[in-house]
Amino acid sequence: MITVEKLTKRYGETTVVDEVSFTVERGSITVIVGTSGSGKSTLLRMINRLIEPSSGRVLLDGRDTRSEPAHLLRRRIGYVIQGHGLFPHRTVAENIATVPRLLGWQEARIEARVRELLTVFSLDPAVYAQALPHQLSGGQQQRVGVARALAAEPVVLLMDEPFGALDPIIRAKAQDDLLDIQGRFGTTVVLVTHDMDEAFRLGDRVAVMSGGKLLQYDRPAELLVHPADPFVSRMTGLAERAMRLLSLITAGEAALPGAAEGPAVAPTATLREVLSELVWSGADAARVVDADGTVRGRLTVAAILARGAP
Amino acid sequence: MDPLGVVLVAAGAAALLFLPFVVFKSNRIVPGNPCTLAQVLPAWGAFGCAAALALAGGGALWATNARVRLLLALLGVVAVGAAAAAAGDALTPPGDRIVRIAPGGAFWVLIVCLGLLATDATTRMRPKPAVRVLFLALSLAVVGLALARGTFDHLSVMREYAVNATRFAHEARRHLELAFGSLAAAVVIALPLGVLCHRKPRLKPGILGTLNVIQTIPAIALFGILMAPLGALAAAVPLAERLGIRGIGAAPAVVALFLYSLLPIVANTAAGLKRVSRAAVEAAHGMGMTDLQVLAGVELPLALPVILTGIRVVLVQNIGMVTVAALIGGGGLGAFVFQGIGQTAIDLVLLGAIPIVTLAFAAALVLDALVEVLDVRETRQP
Amino acid sequence: MPRAATVLRLGALALLIAFLAKPQSFAPLFAPLAQYGAPPIYDQGNLLSLALAQLGTVCLAAAASTLVAVGLGVLVTRPSGAQFLPLSRTLVNIGQTFPPVAVLAVAVPLVGFGEKPTLIALFAYGLLPIFENTLVGLKTVPGAVLEAASGMGMSARQRLLAVELPLAMPLILEGVRLSLVINVGTATIGSTVAAKGLGEVIIAGLLSSNTAFILQGGLVTGLMAILLYDGMAALERRLLRSVALD
Numbered sequence: 007m008i009t010v011e012k013l014t015k016r017y018g019e020t021t022v023v024d025e026v027s028f029t030v031e032r033g034s035i036t037v038i039v040g041t042s043g044s045g046k047s048t049l050l051r052m053i054n055r056l057i058e059p060s061s062g063r064v065l066l067d068g069r070d071t072r073s074e075p076a077h078l079l080r081r082r083i084g085y086v087i088q089g090h091g092l093f094p095h096r097t098v099a100e101n102i103a104t105v106p107r108l109l110g111w112q113e114a115r116i117e118a119r120v121r122e123l124l125t126v127f128s129l130d131p132a133v134y135a136q137a138l139p140h141q142l143s144g145g146q147q148q149r150v151g152v153a154r155a156l157a158a159e160p161v162v163l164l165m166d167e168p169f170g171a172l173d174p175i176i177r178a179k180a181q182d183d184l185l186d187i188q189g190r191f192g193t194t195v196v197l198v199t200h201d202m203d204e205a206f207r208l209g210d211r212v213a214v215m216s217g218g219k220l221l222q223y224d225r226p227a228e229l230l231v232h233p234a235d236p237f238v239s240r241m242t243g244l245a246e247r248a249m250r251l252l253s254l255i256t257a258g259e260a261a262l263p264g265a266a267e268g269p270a271v272a273p274t275a276t277l278r279e280v281l282s283e284l285v286w287s288g289a290d291a292a293r294v295v296d297a298d299g300t301v302r303g304r305l306t307v308a309a310i311l312a313r314g315a316p
Numbered sequence: 317m318d319p320l321g322v323v324l325v326a327a328g329a330a331a332l333l334f335l336p337f338v339v340f341k342s343n344r345i346v347p348g349n350p351c352t353l354a355q356v357l358p359a360w361g362a363f364g365c366a367a368a369l370a371l372a373g374g375g376a377l378w379a380t381n382a383r384v385r386l387l388l389a390l391l392g393v394v395a396v397g398a399a400a401a402a403a404g405d406a407l408t409p410p411g412d413r414i415v416r417i418a419p420g421g422a423f424w425v426l427i428v429c430l431g432l433l434a435t436d437a438t439t440r441m442r443p444k445p446a447v448r449v450l451f452l453a454l455s456l457a458v459v460g461l462a463l464a465r466g467t468f469d470h471l472s473v474m475r476e477y478a479v480n481a482t483r484f485a486h487e488a489r490r491h492l493e494l495a496f497g498s499l500a501a502a503v504v505i506a507l508p509l510g511v512l513c514h515r516k517p518r519l520k521p522g523i524l525g526t527l528n529v530i531q532t533i534p535a536i537a538l539f540g541i542l543m544a545p546l547g548a549l550a551a552a553v554p555l556a557e558r559l560g561i562r563g564i565g566a567a568p569a570v571v572a573l574f575l576y577s578l579l580p581i582v583a584n585t586a587a588g589l590k591r592v593s594r595a596a597v598e599a600a601h602g603m604g605m606t607d608l609q610v611l612a613g614v615e616l617p618l619a620l621p622v623i624l625t626g627i628r629v630v631l632v633q634n635i636g637m638v639t640v641a642a643l644i645g646g647g648g649l650g651a652f653v654f655q656g657i658g659q660t661a662i663d664l665v666l667l668g669a670i671p672i673v674t675l676a677f678a679a680a681l682v683l684d685a686l687v688e689v690l691d692v693r694e695t696r697q698p
Numbered sequence: 699m700p701r702a703a704t705v706l707r708l709g710a711l712a713l714l715i716a717f718l719a720k721p722q723s724f725a726p727l728f729a730p731l732a733q734y735g736a737p738p739i740y741d742q743g744n745l746l747s748l749a750l751a752q753l754g755t756v757c758l759a760a761a762a763s764t765l766v767a768v769g770l771g772v773l774v775t776r777p778s779g780a781q782f783l784p785l786s787r788t789l790v791n792i793g794q795t796f797p798p799v800a801v802l803a804v805a806v807p808l809v810g811f812g813e814k815p816t817l818i819a820l821f822a823y824g825l826l827p828i829f830e831n832t833l834v835g836l837k838t839v840p841g842a843v844l845e846a847a848s849g850m851g852m853s854a855r856q857r858l859l860a861v862e863l864p865l866a867m868p869l870i871l872e873g874v875r876l877s878l879v880i881n882v883g884t885a886t887i888g889s890t891v892a893a894k895g896l897g898e899v900i901i902a903g904l905l906s907s908n909t910a911f912i913l914q915g916g917l918v919t920g921l922m923a924i925l926l927y928d929g930m931a932a933l934e935r936r937l938l939r940s941v942a943l944d
Contacts, residue, residue, distance in 0.1 A: 056602055080604030091599030095617050105603050155603070164602075319781060435792070436785045532923035534883035537900050537916025544731070544909040636797025640887060644904060653803045657891060662807035669800040676795040684791075 007032045008053065008162060008194065013062035015048050015218075022048045024218040025062065030211075032161075035188060035195040037209035039202060039241065045218040046198045050164055053196065054083045066162065081105055084155030084163035084193070088170040090147045092139040098124070098150050099135040105158040123153040126187065145176040149183065156191065163188075165197040169204065181207055202241060206250060214238050227254050231316040248314040253278040255313055257294045261303030266291040273302055281310050320436055321376035328373065328429040335421030338403045341472070343414050344661060350420060356403040368395030369426070376433050386437035392430040396423060397462070404470030418472040418663060445685030452681050456674075472663040473670070480652070480667065488671060490566070491648035494641060495634040495675075498570050502577030502630060507623070509578070510585020511611065520586065527579035535572065535637050539644045542568035569646035573637060577630040584626025588619025621691040628683035635676040639668070707928055714921045718746040721914075731910040738910045740899045749918055752895035755813055755888070756881045759820035764874055767825045771832030771870075772858065787833070790826050798823045798884045806891050816888030816895075823884060824877035831873030835866025868938045875930035882923040886915065 008030040015023040023045040030036045040046040051057040053064055055076040064071045071079055092101050099120050106116045124131045127149040139147055148168065155163055168184075169177045181204065188195055199205055205212045206226050213223045214237070222234040230247045233239040242250065257280050258273030268289035271280050273296060280292055284307055291306040336350030354362045372392030379385045404417040443451065468474045477484060513520040533541070546567050550557040592615050600610045616623075642650030652668030655661075717724055721739045728738040739745075773779040774786050798819045805815035839862050847857045863870075889897025896915040903911025 054602060056598070077604045077606045080602060082604075085599065085602030087595055087599055087602065089593075089595040091593070091595035091597075091602075093596050093600070093614055093618075094593065104600075104605075108604060108609070151599075154599075320785065432785070432789075435788055439784045439788045529920070529924065532879060532883060532927070533916050533920040534886040534897070534900070536886055536897065536904070537912055537919060540900055540904050540909070540912030541916055543907075543912075632795050636795075636799065639797055639799040643890070643901075650799065653799060654890060657803055657806055660807070662804075665803040665807070669803055672800055673796055676797060677792065680791070680795045 007065075007067055008196065009065040009068075010049075010053070011063050011065070013049065013052055013064065014060050015045070015052060015057060016060045022218050023052065023059075026215075026218075026220040027062075028213060028220060028223045030194060030196060032194055033192045034210040035185075035197065035208050036211045036213060037205040038196065038198045038213045038215060039200065039205040040215035041200060041241075044215040046200075046215045047166055049215065050166055050196060050198045053162075054080050054085060054164055056080075081108055081158060082160055082162075084158075084160040086151050086155045086163070086165040086168045088167040090139075090151035090171075092147055092151060092154070094139050097136050097138055098129075098142070099131075101139065101150060102154045102157050104154060109158055111158075119157060123157060126190070127153050127183070129153075144172060145180065148172060148176075148180055152184070152187070156187070156193070159191075160193065162194045162196065165195065167199055168197065170199075177204075184208065202243065206254065214241055216241075227251060230254075249278055251316075252276065252281060252310065252314045257292075257305060258302060260309065260313055261294040261305055262309055264304050265301055266293055266304035266306070268292045268304075270295040271305070272297070277305075277310050277313055280305055281307070284310075317377050318380075321373075321378075321433075324376050324429045324433055325373045328369070328426050331422045331425035331429075332369070335425065337420050337422045338400065338407070339418045339420045340407055341416040341418065344416055344472075344663070345659075348416070348418065351403070351407070353399060353403075353422070356406055357399060358406075361399065361402055365395045365399040368392055372430060372433065382437045382440040386434055386441070389430050389433040389437060393427065393434070396426050396430065397468075400471060401462075401467045404468065408470045413475075416472040416475060416663065417470055445688045449682055449685050452678060456678070473666045476652075476661070476663045476667045480664075484652075484667070487647055487649050487651050490646075491635075491638050491650075491672070491675075494566060494569055494573065494638045494646065494648055495631065498573035498577055499627070499631055499634055501570070501574045502581055503627065505574075506578045506581035507585055510582045510623075511589065513582060513586040514589040524579070524583060524586075527582060530575050531579055535576070535640045536643055538572040538575065539568050539641065539646070542571050543644065546571065565644075566641070566646050568644060569638065569641035569648075573634050573641075576637065577634060580626040580629045580633075581623065584622050584629075585619065588622030588626075589615055591622060592618040621687050624683060624687045624690065628680060628687065631679045631683065632676050635672060635679060639672055707925070710921055711925055714918065714925065717918065718749055721745050728910040728914065731908075731913060736906060736908045736910070740902065740911050740914055742902060743898065745896075745899070745914070745918070748894060748896050748898060749922065752882070752885050752897075752919070753922065755816055755893065755895065756820060756878065756885050759817050759881060760824055760874060760878050762817075762821050763824035763877060764828055764870075766821075767828035767873070768832050768870060771829055771836060772863075775833065775836045776854075783833075786829070790830055793822070793826050796822070799887055802887060802891060811892040813888075813893045815891050816885060816893040819888070820881045820885060824881050827876040827880070828870065828873035831869045831876075832866065835869035836862055838869075839865045868934050871930060871934045871937065875927060875934070878930065879923045879927045882919060882926060886919055 010026060010028050010030075012025045012027055013023060014021065014025050026045075026049055028036075038046045038049060048057055052059045053071070055071060058076075066079075066082075093104075096104075102120045102123055103116045106119060111119075120135065121131045124134060129146060129149065134142070134146070134150075139150070142150065148171070152165075152168065155165075169180050172180060184195070185208065187193075197208060209226055211223060212226050212229055214221045214229065214235075216237050222229060222238050224232075224234075229238055229242055230251045233242065239247070253276045255277045256273060257271050257275045257277065260277055261273070268291045269283055269287050270293045271283060273294055275283075284290070284292055291304050293304055294302040296302055332353065337353040338351050338356060339348035340351055341348035353365060357365065368391050372388045372395075375385050375388030379388065400419050400423055407417050408415055438448075438451070462468065463474075469478070509523060513523055530538075596614055596618070597610060600614045605613065638646070638648045639650030639653055641648050642654050649668040649672050652664050653672075656664030656666075656668065725738045731738070770786065774783045801822050802815050802819040805818040809815055809818065843861060843865070844857065847861045852860065885893070885895050886897030886900055889895050889901050896919050899915035899918075900912050903909065903913075903915065
């Protein structure tokens with residue numbers, strides 16, 4: 007659990023981050039979103055003390071982060087940045103082993119961990135362990151960057167625009183991977199982005215920042231339904247808010263009991279996708295069907311539209 | 317036809333026709349009698365050498381394969397060298413130590429033309445760094461072997477060597493000590509200065525400006541200016557004198573070379589560190605590396621090719637500049653050069669100059685190869 | 699900040715001129731360095747004429763190397779001379795490893811003592827930076843600009859004179875500046891082969907252990923080098939602005 011209390015950063019006269027407070031639950035994904043210059047990156051970097059706050063404090067599992075030297079703190083926190091920041095003179099395996107080596111792990115344990123991570127990120131160790139970063143594709147480099155951050159089993163993973171340099175298709179895959187990995191290791195993630203779609207797709211909670219202030223910190227649906235500030239509704243997009251809301255709910259959650267004619271949809275599909283399918287096929291209702299073929303219920307156009315209103 | 321080949325063949329042929337191949341001097345100082353190839357070699361020898369040169373010329377004109385061109389050029393070099401050695405043997409009366417057989421204009425022009433041909437062929441082959449170093453080592457080994465065998469003993473430069481053999485070894489060692497010693501001292505001081513320039517950009521103009529001003533002071537003046545304070549230091553501190561610090565001799569030379577060496581290394585260290593990807597440095601800090609670990613583990617290794625380029629500049633520059641140290645009694649191969657200038661004895665000048673040029677060339681080639689090897693893995697950053 | 703630098707430069711220039719015009723008035727400054735009643739100011743020749751002679755040698759050599767190096771640079775970047783490009787690159791690299799003293803020493807037996815061997819050594823040593831910079835300058839002219847020039851109907855010659863050379867000019871001048879500065883210092887070595895110049899003063903100082911002489915020769919040479927460097931840099935900046943390249 008991360009507790010941020012009245013965290014402030016000033017450079018001379020300008021206040022970049024202004025008395026920001028929020029709490030991140032263990033095992034959740036929090037996305038900090040804002041325009042450039044909103045202070046979101048500064049906020050993130052104060053958590054691992056790459057930037058020292060002017061005032062306020064950060065508690066990690068109840069312990070003040072200033073109670074230990076900054077570099078020791080950072081070894082317990084994973085960190086991923088845009089453009090991956092891999093060391094170009096070290097192999098993929100050496101890159102991933104960076105923090106375990108700093109922590110003095112046994113070689114055998116390091117090697118096992120590197121293999122495990124490469125396999126998790128679907129990079130064949132036999133092929134990629136000894137490769138140099140410049141021999142990998144952009145998507146592979148980004149995955150190695152995340153693997154490196156996770157190498158020493160950190161409780162918290164900080165990510166600063168991690169997918170910003172990737173093209174849309176690879177980015178979508180990287181986002182899915184992140185959700186998958188986060189589910190597998192149960193890591194607490196704090197991610198910074200300027201992309202609202204990314205925030206809604208990944209975040210259990212979203213923090214909207216502007217001008218150094220935290221405008222709202224809430225579940226994605228709440229941001230849409232009860233925006234605390236006109237800026238928040240502008241950020242979330244007024245014209246699209248109904249569709250955004252639908253995209254936060256899965257067919258499985260919304261399914262009504264009973265059977266129906268019409269196209270079959272998976273329980274993991276979002277209501278937005280189901281609605282699109284219904285409009286396309288001209289049907290009034292869809293069947294929610296599991297992968298093994300059991301029918302979980304039905305969804306009508308009217309039921310979906312009802313979920314899209316506040 | 318190859319345009320470069322045309323130029324080289326024309327120059328070589330003209331030299332062979334109009335310039336002497338060797339010059340026969342009845343003693344060290346008098347002007348000599350020019351001799352052509354045909355005058356000094358037995359018929360079969362002159363014919364053999366001419367045939368080899370014709371082959372090399374033909375290769376230069378028509379061969380398109382770089383390996384063939386290189387091999388033929390090397391054949392030409394060997395033939396010219398053998399002919400000069402044979403001319404020396406033929407013209408020297410048995411047991412005579414006074415006559416001098418100096419290679420003439422044609423010899424030097426041919427060597428330069430063949431050297432250009434070989435260089436061009438090598439450039440076209442784009443050899444890997446390791447191959448280039450190997451090639452250098454082989455060439456040096458062949459020349460060294462020929463010298464050790466006494467192949468060229470009757471040529472004038474080797475005559476000068478025979479007279480000065482012990483001193484040559486001593487001065488050559490001194491030359492290397494001065495060049496490498498001042499370089500080592502400069503690296504120890506310049507690396508931290510370069511890091512400082514990178515970390516504290518406000519200090520950079522001041523540091524680089526000062527070092528730039530030092531560069532503008534001419535070498536012999538800097539040597540001279542340092543003589544007085546070092547002499548005073550030696551007089552005041554007996555320990556300093558016992559350590560070899562004196563107003564004349566090696567000390568002012570080492571200090572001056574050290575001062576000249578700072579700028580390229582400091583500037584390149586700062587430039588190399590600046591080139592290091594900011595993302596890598598930030599990631600390193602973000603993962604909990606200490607400042608020292610980031611510097612030693614990430615920044616310096618990544619800046620190394622650029623730093624080494626600076627060291628290459630300094631080493632080559634030092635090898636040349638040590639020559640001037642001989643003027644203030646610092647020793648080194650420059651002693652032969654200036655002594656030769658004083659006596660108008662060109663052979664003595666060459667005895668100093670040829671090894672200096674060879675050293676500088678070898679140092680440049682080896683360090684260039686090293687830089688290329690190190691650079692390959694890092695410059696191809698995505 | 700730039701104003702302070704300008705004042706410093708003008709001050710240095712004034713100091714240099716004053717010293718060369720009336721060296722004797724600086725005698726008290728150098729007196730402590732001249733031991734055993736030696737003259738504090740060089741008295742075996744006129745400092746001003748020595749300085750001018752050295753500057754003349756350096757400028758003549760630089761003019762010759764500029765002409766040859768730029769000519770060669772243009773030649774090897776034309777389609778007809780492209781074949782010579784890799785070789786000339788290699789030669790430039792090899793040439794930089796030749797110590798100027800060695801060139802000087804080897805030139806003496808060929809052309810005799812005096813200014814000539816110095817000119818040859820300075821010419822040869824000065825070629826390299828200019829050639830290299832000319833190559834880089836001509837090679838980095840943006841392709842789009844060249845295409846536009848050809849597209850507007852310029853001949854190859856017009857393109858070279860009106861587009862390529864002007865765009866490469868700042869870099870070429872930088873090469874000339876480097877070579878000038880190196881050569882001002884190197885020219886002092888020419889005095890070992892009886893060329894007229896400030897090296898004479900330094901060597902006289904070395905021979906008679908008179909630090910005052912050494913310092914005079916060294917400082918005047920150093921000041922000339924710095925002022926030349928600055929003057930050329932200012933010229934480059936003006937040109938750079940007119941070309942509007944960064």
